[in-house]
Amino acid sequence: MTASVPPERRMANDIAVNLGHLPGESAAEAIAGHIGRFWDPRMRSRLLAHVDAGAEGLHPLVIAAVRLLR
Amino acid sequence: MDEIASVTPTFTGVSFDVLDKLGSVQWPCNASAPEGTPVMHVDEFVRGKGRFVVTAYVPTNERSTRRFPLVLTTGRILSQYNVGAQTRRTGNVAWHPEDILELHPHDAEVRGITDGALVTLASRVGRTTLRAEISDRMPAGVVYTTFHHPVTGANVVTTENSDWATNCPEYKVTAVQVGLVHPLGRGDEEPERAGDEEPERAGDDVLTAVD
Numbered sequence: 001m002t003a004s005v006p007p008e009r010r011m012a013n014d015i016a017v018n019l020g021h022l023p024g025e026s027a028a029e030a031i032a033g034h035i036g037r038f039w040d041p042r043m044r045s046r047l048l049a050h051v052d053a054g055a056e057g058l059h060p061l062v063i064a065a066v067r068l069l070r
Numbered sequence: 071m072d073e074i075a076s077v078t079p080t081f082t083g084v085s086f087d088v089l090d091k092l093g094s095v096q097w098p099c100n101a102s103a104p105e106g107t108p109v110m111h112v113d114e115f116v117r118g119k120g121r122f123v124v125t126a127y128v129p130t131n132e133r134s135t136r137r138f139p140l141v142l143t144t145g146r147i148l149s150q151y152n153v154g155a156q157t158r159r160t161g162n163v164a165w166h167p168e169d170i171l172e173l174h175p176h177d178a179e180v181r182g183i184t185d186g187a188l189v190t191l192a193s194r195v196g197r198t199t200l201r202a203e204i205s206d207r208m209p210a211g212v213v214y215t216t217f218h219h220p221v222t223g224a225n226v227v228t229t230e231n232s233d234w235a236t237n238c239p240e241y242k243v244t245a246v247q248v249g250l251v252h253p254l255g256r257g258d259e260e261p262e263r264a265g266d267e268e269p270e271r272a273g274d275d276v277l278t279a280v281d
Contacts, residue, residue, distance in 0.1 A: 014234035
């Protein structure tokens with residue numbers, strides 16, 4: 001159940017919940033900033049691959065942030 | 071000590087002579103603080119005033135359910151340090167020879183658990199066996215144990231959840247069930263299942279006390 005959600009999806013959604021209150025574009029920018037600066041590249045590439053595969057279960061702001069990361 | 075002082079700017083003023091004279095020196099110890107710095111950042115930090123940031127609350131995904139109605143919190147006690155690789159080699163084990171599961175008298179009574187009984191502690195991800203201690207320190211619905219002894223392996227019970235910002239593991243919130251160990255014959259526990267198939271119920275909540 002909850003434990004079976006891969007950590008990169010769970011943590012990306014948590015980041016979106018935490019930073020989602022920022023106005024306009026700045027929320028996606030802040031999420032992309034955190035993932036870009038602090039994540040292991042392997043986790044980042046797994047997240048990007050999951051977005052390519054349909055982004056199931058991801059917060060819309062995470063998808064917007066991934067667009068900025070590319 | 072002279073070699074350390076020669077290459078470390080915050081230790082410039084430290085020597086065995088100074089240590090013998092003062093007894094103890096706290097860094098930074100240099101020209102601007104010849105006797106060391108007992109309290110750092112008295113008026114401000116290097117960057118100026120501290121910066122406080124309001125952050126939104128991100129709730130845990132962990133949920134207590136009928137199968138796992140209790141919340142496990144793990145922690146340390148004073149006489150041991152982390153997994154005890156150092157402290158279990160000393161006389162400290164006399165104070166804390168094994169990890170003990172503390173639980174509220176009501177949670178113990180409905181499960182037939184008496185003080186000192188062997189119990190299983192199971193979560194969605196793992197299970198272990200340890201001795202129970204009935205304790206008024208625990209609120210009903212919450213159980214506690216330490217993770218100092220590898221034979222218990224409390225970390226096999228906790229989930230892989232972690233904090234999004236620091237990756238700090240979520241060792242304080244794990245939904246669990248506790249049951250008496252039945253040493254002979256078949257126990258009355260449910261058979262193991264591959265996953266937790268039980269649907270979420272409205273009203274299920276991490277902090278819901280069950281009694």
